[in-house]
């Protein structure tokens with residue numbers, strides 16, 4: 185990663201995690217090869233299997249070097265390090281983005297040391313990888329997680345990822361859209377569309393529309409009356425008329441409100457398409 189422009193990589197930063205201690209989060213580089221080997225050798229077989237899908241018996245320096253020193257245009261490895269009093273660093277968690285062949289998405293994966301779980305390390309790595317993905321113009325991150333990996337699915341769920349369970353598959357497809365929030369917050373809705381919903385003063389009053397609405401409500405009243413009057417528990421025709429009329433009147437009122445709301449939403453949608 186020696187030739188990487190600094191702006192393409194997240195800045196190193198200090199994190200305070202749930203144990204109240206400070207850790208360093210930064211991209212991995214060639215100098216971290218030994219740290220990756222040591223990290224790997226300290227992981228339980230179960231953790232290695234969960235992360236890589238099979239048991240890797242030997243993490244050679246060459247393999248570790250490839251994990252740490254990646255092509256930054258295709259891959260972003262982030263690490264969380266514990267610092268000791270002498271200024272030394274020990275790798276405790278890794279998260280990685282690997283760009284997909286479509287150039288618009290990237291796969292993400294995480295591994296946290298067995299003794300440093302539930303401190304928020306995976307969550308922080310995910311947040312920073314998500315931000316890096318956005319800066320790289322990616323549309324989404326994705327992952328494939330085993331159905332029984334409650335921890336990883338928990339982290340993704342916690343961060344609002346979409347989980348697609350398929351009945352016939354051992355893996356859950358995880359999808360994290362990146363561009364949506366940007367569109368929502370960066371590109372406000374056009375003002376005219378807003379005013380249709382927000383300001384009643386601009387809506388022109390039309391007698392014809394009022395007559396049509398009243399006629400529709402009268403028809404609705406007739407239908408409701410016809411439906412409810414046979415259910416009024418009385419043999420007195422006056423009582424049947426009274427309670428049938430009152431019930432149909434209430435229902436026609438609801439119909440009026442629903443009709444008005446439908447018209448406003450329809451008008452808003454029509455305006456926002458202009």
Ligand SMILES: CC(C)(COP(=O)(O)OP(=O)(O)OC[C@H]1O[C@@H](n2cnc3c(N)ncnc32)[C@H](O)[C@@H]1OP(=O)(O)O)[C@@H](O)C(=O)NCCC(=O)NCCS
Pocket residue numbers: 231234235236293294295296297300301302303304305306307308327328329330333334335336337338339340342
């Ligand atoms: C999955 C893994 C990366 C999670 O790391 P972590 O740092 O412990 O996760 P976090 O502390 O950020 O957890 C965030 C949230 O996820 C959920 N979560 C995490 N671990 C969980 C578990 N074991 N069971 C249920 N929910 C869990 C919780 O909601 C948690 O929030 P909380 O602690 O406030 O309740 C870690 O367990 C790991 O390395 N597993 C082995 C490797 C692996 O499976 N990698 C994924 C390959 S695709």
